[in-house]
Amino acid sequence: MLKIGELASKTGLTAHTIRFYEKNGLINASERSDAGYRYYTEADVRQAEFVKTARKVGFSVDDVATLLSIRVDKSNHTCQDVTDITQRKLIDVNEKISELLSMQQTLEILLNSCGGGLESATHCSIMEALDASNALNARSFVQ
Amino acid sequence: MLKIGELASKTGLTAHTIRFYEKNGLINASERSDAGYRYYTEADVRQAEFVKTARKVGFSVDDVATLLSIRVDKSNHTCQDVTDITQRKLIDVNEKISELLSMQQTLEILLNSCGGGLESATHCSIMEALDASNALNARSFVQ
DNA sequence: TATAAACTTAGAGTAAACTCTAAGGTCAAG
DNA sequence: CTTGACCTTAGAGTTTACTCTAAGTTTATA
Numbered sequence: 001m002l003k004i005g006e007l008a009s010k011t012g013l014t015a016h017t018i019r020f021y022e023k024n025g026l027i028n029a030s031e032r033s034d035a036g037y038r039y040y041t042e043a044d045v046r047q048a049e050f051v052k053t054a055r056k057v058g059f060s061v062d063d064v065a066t067l068l069s070i071r072v073d074k075s076n077h078t079c080q081d082v083t084d085i086t087q088r089k090l091i092d093v094n095e096k097i098s099e100l101l102s103m104q105q106t107l108e109i110l111l112n113s114c115g116g117g118l119e120s121a122t123h124c125s126i127m128e129a130l131d132a133s134n135a136l137n138a139r140s141f142v143q
Numbered sequence: 144m145l146k147i148g149e150l151a152s153k154t155g156l157t158a159h160t161i162r163f164y165e166k167n168g169l170i171n172a173s174e175r176s177d178a179g180y181r182y183y184t185e186a187d188v189r190q191a192e193f194v195k196t197a198r199k200v201g202f203s204v205d206d207v208a209t210l211l212s213i214r215v216d217k218s219n220h221t222c223q224d225v226t227d228i229t230q231r232k233l234i235d236v237n238e239k240i241s242e243l244l245s246m247q248q249t250l251e252i253l254l255n256s257c258g259g260g261l262e263s264a265t266h267c268s269i270m271e272a273l274d275a276s277n278a279l280n281a282r283s284f285v286q
Numbered sequence: 287t288a289t290a291a292a293c294t295t296a297g298a299g300t301a302a303a304c305t306c307t308a309a310g311g312t313c314a315a316g
Numbered sequence: 317c318t319t320g321a322c323c324t325t326a327g328a329g330t331t332t333a334c335t336c337t338a339a340g341t342t343t344a345t346a
Contacts, residue, residue: 003292003293004292004293005291005292005293014334014335015292015293016334016335016336017333017334017335019294019295020333020334020335024333033293033342035293035294035341035342035343036293036294036295036341036342037292037293037294037342037343038293038294046274050273050274053273053274053275054273055333056246057246057249057250057253057273058243058246058249058250060332060333061332061333061334062332067270067273070264070270071270071274074263074264074265074267074270075263075264075265076263077263077264078260078261078262078263078264079257079258079259079260079261079262079263079264079267079269080259080260080261081264082257082259082264082267082269082270083254083257083258083259083269084259086250086253086254086257086269087254087259089246089250090247090250090251090254093243093246093247093250094247096239096243097240097243097244097247100201100236100239100240100243101240103199103200103201103232103236104233104236104237104240106200106201107200107201107229107232107233107236108233110200110229111226111229111230111233114222114225114226114229115222115226116222116223116225116226116227116230117221117222117223118221118222118223119221119222120217120218120219120220120221120222121213121217121218121220121221121222121224121225122217122218124217124222124225126222126225126226126229127210127213127214127217127225130193130196130197130200130210131189131193131196131214146322146323147322147323148321148322148323157304157305158322158323159304159305159306160303160304160305162324162325163303163304163305167303176312176323178311178312178313178323178324179311179312179323179324179325180312180313180322180323180324181323181324198303203302203303204302204303204304205302
């Protein structure tokens with residue numbers, strides 16, 4: 001049985017985070033000492049690791065709560081329940097990626113358009129591009 | 144001279160957002176009526192568009208404030224001042240992209256590993272992968 | 287026994303960028 | 317003159333995921 005600090009160092013979470021997760025229904029101590037100390041079993045450790053893994057994959061705390069509710073009662077859930085959540089998250093991630101790729105492209109174009117020297121910004125092409133209000137339209141820069 | 148609602152519909156911002164930007168030093172009404180109504184000039188419109196463009200490119204509200212301070216006093220700033228901000232933002236964006244790409248990869252692998260049918264999740268490979276606590280390591284799935 | 291490290295709780299704070307509310311004032315049209 | 321659309325302010329609320337604080341308790345070690 002591990003105390004919260006031990007679970008923390010074992011999982012790489014902080015004790016604060018573990019308590020936060022408890023508040024959100026993700027990790028519960030199997031036992032409490034008389035003094036109220038949390039004590040975690042090996043199964044708790046595995047659950048904490050599941051949580052950490054799922055968070056790293058991009059699932060929100062709420063998603064993880066849902067995944068855990070499936071996890072403790074697998075036989076009453078289908079693979080579809082799981083893939084649905086996963087698919088939604090993937091769509092989510094893909095949306096964010098394309099936003100960021102478009103920012104990346106624009107930023108690169110902006111940087112390529114300006115030497116970045118110590119000369120006055122009076123004619124800085126980045127400033128001009130932002131002023132042109134079509135800097136978003138990366139196309140407008142590719143001639 | 145435009146009222147805030149007119150500037151809003153012209154720029155695609157909301158009046159709320161414009162006031163929020165004002166509080167943050169991004170957009171100021173050139174004039175106020177006796178009753179306190181904000182009135183915006185064409186130059187204000189251009190500034191609001193600059194702000195919107197810069198935000199879309201990924202610059203934070205604080206970044207935009209800095210860019211605007213350069214914009215109004217270009218001769219006392221260098222191109223480097225501008226490229227520095229832009230470069231930092233690009234690094235930022237690139238970091239986020241690689242995080243998201245790694246999530247994307249893992250999510251895709253998870254989805255490919257599970258049919259997502261209506262059968263019980265008892266042996267759902269996604270759940271198993273998350274339990275294996277190395278789902279992060281996409282490699283572990285590529286056989 | 288004394289001290290330090292670790293634990294407890296409730297609740298506040300942080301970050302970023304809005305978004306909304308309440309309570310009231312202004313203005314053009316009919 | 318009334319209605320409705322639009323404007324004002326200060327300030328609170330939203331979202332997500334922590335992160336920290338204060339004040340106090342417990343436990344292991346020297």
